[in-house]
Amino acid sequence: MDINNPQNYEAEHVHRVYELIASHFSATRFKPWPIVEGFLKGLPIGSIGLDLGCGNGKYLTVNENVFMIGSDRSTALVQIAHDLKTQDSLIADTLELPHPDSRFDFAISIAVIHHFSTTARRIASIRSILATLKPSSNSETNGGKALIYVWALEQPNSKRGWKEGDPQDVMVPWQTSEGYSGVKGGSGKLSKGDKVVTYQRYYHLYREGELVQDIVAAGGIVLESGYERDNWWAICAPPHR
Amino acid sequence: MKILTTNYISCAVKACKSTSLSFPLHFQDAVLVQEEVDFKPEFITNILPRIEWEALKITAVELGFTTLPAQKPEATEEAPLDPQVLKDLHTLLLETQVTEGKLVCANCKHVYNIHQGIANFLLPNHLALPLIMITNF
Numbered sequence: 052m053d054i055n056n057p058q059n060y061e062a063e064h065v066h067r068v069y070e071l072i073a074s075h076f077s078a079t080r081f082k083p084w085p086i087v088e089g090f091l092k093g094l095p096i097g098s099i100g101l102d103l104g105c106g107n108g109k110y111l112t113v114n115e116n117v118f119m120i121g122s123d124r125s126t127a128l129v130q131i132a133h134d135l136k137t138q139d140s141l142i143a144d145t146l147e148l149p150h151p152d153s154r155f156d157f158a159i160s161i162a163v164i165h166h167f168s169t170t171a172r173r174i175a176s177i178r179s180i181l182a183t184l185k186p187s188s189n190s191e192t193n194g195g196k197a198l199i200y201v202w203a204l205e206q207p208n209s210k211r212g213w214k215e216g217d218p219q220d221v222m223v224p225w226q227t228s229e230g231y232s233g234v235k236g237g238s239g240k241l242s243k244g245d246k247v248v249t250y251q252r253y254y255h256l257y258r259e260g261e262l263v264q265d266i267v268a269a270g271g272i273v274l275e276s277g278y279e280r281d282n283w284w285a286i287c288a289p290p291h292r
Numbered sequence: 293m294k295i296l297t298t299n300y301i302s303c304a305v306k307a308c309k310s311t312s313l314s315f316p317l318h319f320q321d322a323v324l325v326q327e328e329v330d331f332k333p334e335f336i337t338n339i340l341p342r343i344e345w346e347a348l349k350i351t352a353v354e355l356g357f358t359t360l361p362a363q364k365p366e367a368t369e370e371a372p373l374d375p376q377v378l379k380d381l382h383t384l385l386l387e388t389q390v391t392e393g394k395l396v397c398a399n400c401k402h403v404y405n406i407h408q409g410i411a412n413f414l415l416p417n418h419l420a421l422p423l424i425m426i427t428n429f
Contacts, residue, residue, distance in 0.1 A: 058420075095338070096334055096335055096338055097334070097335050097336075097337070097338020097339045097342070098338075099300065099339065099342055116332070116335060118296060118335075118339065120297050120300060122413075124414070126410075126412070129410055130408075130410065133408075133409060133410050139293060139294045139296075139297040140410065141293065141297070141410060141411045141412070141413060142410060142411065142412040142413060142414055143304065143413040143414065144304075144413075144414055144415070147304045147305075147306070147413070147414075147415055147420060148304060148413075149301050149302060149303065149304040149404070149413035150300055150301060150302060151300065151301075151302040151309070151314075151315050152309065154300060154342075154344075155300070156342075
């Protein structure tokens with residue numbers, strides 16, 4: 052894959068596509084993944100954190116005893132998230148976050164950094180996430196931790212059937228109908244007779260071990276990691292200070 | 293945008309983050325609304341130690357709230373916080389929202405817009421991190 056200018060490439064093959072498919076995409080995203088739900092529900096009351104790449108904000112309502120600021124690059128998705136009321140959301144880029152360093156108890160990045168189109172940018176995004184977290188040597192409270200979740204190359208049970216050895220940089224189609232006007236809570240299913248439009252989104256599919264490797268390259272400490280439903284995940288902390 | 297959120301917002305420009313001028317950002321032309329949120333005393337008690345009080349005082353004055361205590365209220369074993377203090381903080385931090393307005397960085401002077409309660413922190417190209425700094429290392 053020839054990517055001369057990764058910023059422009061992602062603007063065309065990631066940001067623009069999410070803007071176009073936002074309402075349909077949102078209608079298919081309402082069930083939290085178990086690992087993410089467990090991570091959020093395990094946080095102490097009054098914890099303050101970030102949902103970086105919050106999409107339609109489905110994780111902002113999982114635990115109402117913590118305060119989360121959701122952010123996303125897509126204005127259309129943030130507008131959907133903002134209607135959730137209980138938390139806050141804003142438009143921001145994970146590589147240029149509008150947050151002071153070392154203040155947050157937690158952060159989640161769910162199905163986001165696999166949209167960065169170079170290894171250097173994926174590592175930079177992890178570094179950017181880690182920078183927001185309280186350092187672990189902070190004696191007043193425990194240090195902050197982040198949950199990062201990315202699509203796996205190894206998907207033996209998915210309909211896509213990707214496996215070890217397959218190309219990792221791929222375009223993944225999103226099918227929607229022309230003029231889709233799904234409302235929140237809709238099924239997101241297309242009905243017969245709809246004129247189908249296909250958009251392609253860029254993904255970097257992570258192979259086994261790669262997420263942990265990128266976190267270490269970003270200076271992070273991996274606390275836990277695993278595989279869930281076609282995704283690799285890791286819980287990590289910023290470097291000790 | 294809730295007032296609690298503004299206590300966790302700085303300028304998005306990398307070069308500004310190392311200066312104390314980039315936090316808090318400064319409000320201009322802010323339009324406020326109040327929206328009721330369930331009051332949970334334990335939640336506010338736990339959030340309080342996390343707040344940067346000096347920054348909150350600056351924000352509060354800019355938005356016309358002048359009754360914030362000069363020192364951050366602190367709970368002790370013998371003297372838990374006055375429920376009214378917690379309720380007032382709840383109202384300011386969680387129920388008060390900025391629906392329209394601008395946030396300005398005192399260092400680079402960049403203006404971030406808030407529209408329909410949503411702030412936009414995407415940077416124009418000339419302020420974004422140069423490509424070479426991310427792609428080469």
